C-alpha cells in the first residue's frame with residue numbers, strides 16, 4: 062500500500078452527518094492530546110492534514126479523511142480531558158459511542174495510548190469495550206521517542222498489566238516524530254483493505 066493522496070472529507074457530530082461511501086474505516090481512539098491526529102499525519106505523509114495542538118481537546122468532532130481509494134481514517138474526539146465541563150465530556154462520550162456502535166463501515170480501531178505512562182482507567186474502559194465488541198484493535202503506544210531505550214520493556218510490562226494484554230494482542234510502539242512503528246501500523250491496516 063503506497064499512500065499518494067489524502068483528502069479531508071468532513072467533520073460530523075451526528076450519525077446522519079457521516080459521509081456515505083463503501084470503503085472500510087479505521088478509527089483512532091485515545092485520550093485527549095495523546096497524538097491521534099499526529100499519527101494520521103505521519104501515516105499519510107502530510108504534516109498538517111489532521112489538526113494537531115499542544116493543548117488537549119483539539120479534535121472535538123468526528124473527522125473523516127479519505128486515504129486514496131483504500132480506506133478512511135476516522136479521527137475521534139479524545140476522552141479523559143479534565144478541563145471541559147461535564148456536559149461537553151458527556152457529549153464527546155456519546156459521539157464516540159454512537160460512532161463505534163453504529164458505523165457499518167468501521168473495520169478496525171487503533172487505540173492510541175501514551176508510551177510514557179501507565180494506561181489510564183479511561184484507556185482500560187475503552188479497550189474493554191473494543192474487546193467486548195470483538196473489534197479488531199491495534200494498541201499503539203505513541204511518543205516512544207520520549208522514552209529511554211532502557212525503559213521500554215518496563216513500559217511494555219506496565220501496559221500489558223493494566224490492559225491485560227497477551228503476547229497475541231496486536232501492539233506496537235510508535236512515534237510521529239521518528240516514524241518508528243509506521244510499518245507495523247501500515248501492515249495492520251492492510252488486512253482490512255482490498
Ligand code: GTP
Nearest residue numbers: 093094095096097098099113114118119120139237
Ligand atoms: P486531541 O485532538 O486534543 O484529542 O489530541 P490528539 O490525540 O489528536 O493529539 P495531537 O496529535 O494533536 O498531539 C498532541 C501533542 O502531542 C502535539 O503537541 C504533538 O506535537 C505531540 N505529539 C504527538 N505525537 C507525538 C510523538 O510521537 N512524539 C512526540 N514527542 N510528540 C508527539
Ligand code: MG
Nearest residue numbers: 098112119120
Ligand atoms: Mg486530534
